[in-house]
Amino acid sequence: MDPSARLLVVDDDVSIRAMLREYLQAHGYQVAEADNGVQMRERIEHDTPDAVLLDVRLPGEDGLLLARYLRERYDLGIIMVTASGDVVDRVVGLELGADDYIAKPFDPRELLARLKSVLRRLQARPADAPAQQQQHEQQQRQPIAVRRQGFGRCEVDLEGRRLFEAGGREVTLTAMEFDLLRAFLANPNRVLSRDQLLLQTRKREWEPFDRSIDIRIGRLRRKVEPDPAAEPRVIRTVRNAGYMYVPLDSAL
Template sequence: MDARTRLLVVDDDASVRSLLREYLEGHGYSVGEAATGAEMREQIEHELPDAVLLDIRLPGEDGLVLARYLREHYEVGIIMVTASGDLVDRVVGLELGADDYIAKPFDLRELLARLKSVLRRLQVKPSPEGKEQAAAGQEQQPAQQQQQPRRQRFGRCEIDVESRRMFEVGGEEVTITAMEYDLLTTFLANPNRVLSRDQLLLRTRNREWEPFDRSIDIRIGRLRRKIEPDPNGEPRCIRTVRNAGYMFIPNTS
């Protein structure tokens, strides 16, 4: 494990922070702690972590407010930690852009597996330095030799597969999360093919679907609002196949 991989555990329970720190440091991570939202912000200003393990039930600003803040300002992995019965909180957390969630009481091995999955998805994204170098390289080329970024049409948007960004056709950039990008590219690689929830989770999160797990359905709903020609109408681009899964229909406008 790369010792530079830094995590931040945000939980008001000192015993939970201590447990996670000891366990995760034993697996080669650098781990910081925060008991409140204010402490989290202070830690992030000092050093930006690769991922944040974020408890929802916090004094003052709760984890949902902090998840929104993180997603709007930083490119970090976010794993929400929820009470076992708080289904609504899980749904809202995913809607706000969290990469995954795990319920208390959790198994440390499962948490580690989910964390590794989130980090793997983030590691393939180009770094800010890489983007700057690529831009500088393009500036040095004659205009006629510059190539347009490789884009693929997806509903009313286009996916730039080189920069992992999405744009409205002929318009502005549309914000997407790492999970949403992985879903988009999975669909693009499998047009007109039914993909089950198991297949989608295995390809985007490296885990199988569990009964009552709505994370894929929630993400599909968010994507539809961004890419469907008529976000308020019947889905035409990502169609639901009853009792089977979802299917991407290309060339939909």
């Protein structure tokens, strides 16, 4: 992506905003600022940025709520800025659709590297647009029953990004959980490492002590396993390797 990409820094600490503005502008980026959710919305409505650097701890609406708002409405990069010990905030932020996170206090050079990585991934997306559009049109022509695929005790509506129990009741599904389901459906009976799962769902590599995938797998199992209290049959743990999706017809 062009180094003149537009950025929005959302942080209630004026010194951090000033530091980031000066540093990022020195590297060729256009930088706007906001100190709360209201200002963030005003800035975005006036000029939608390519990426947002979003502090978690904000007055009023916190960064997690704002991350959900952004992901539901805009196709832009989101980097969450968290306190160093807030592992839960990092996990929740990623689950809500953030592309990456960085902990305070941070080295501006690390932030710049993460920002460039997120922007490169965003730049690469349009190359797949024709194929995605063709797939979407094909799915639209298919009857609903064909668009649904079994997964454990549930059915996945790939077009609608929804999950249903056998009786038809819809099961709440986060964006990250759907991406995991789609990755597993595309690779039945194949071991997927944490690296592969993160690359396929969040376009980033797994880092040591990163438990975000394990936490999401645990939540997903409670929704799709035939007996959530028993040993997993559908999403199996492969020790020191990763996870494997085993369709029920081959799980016996």
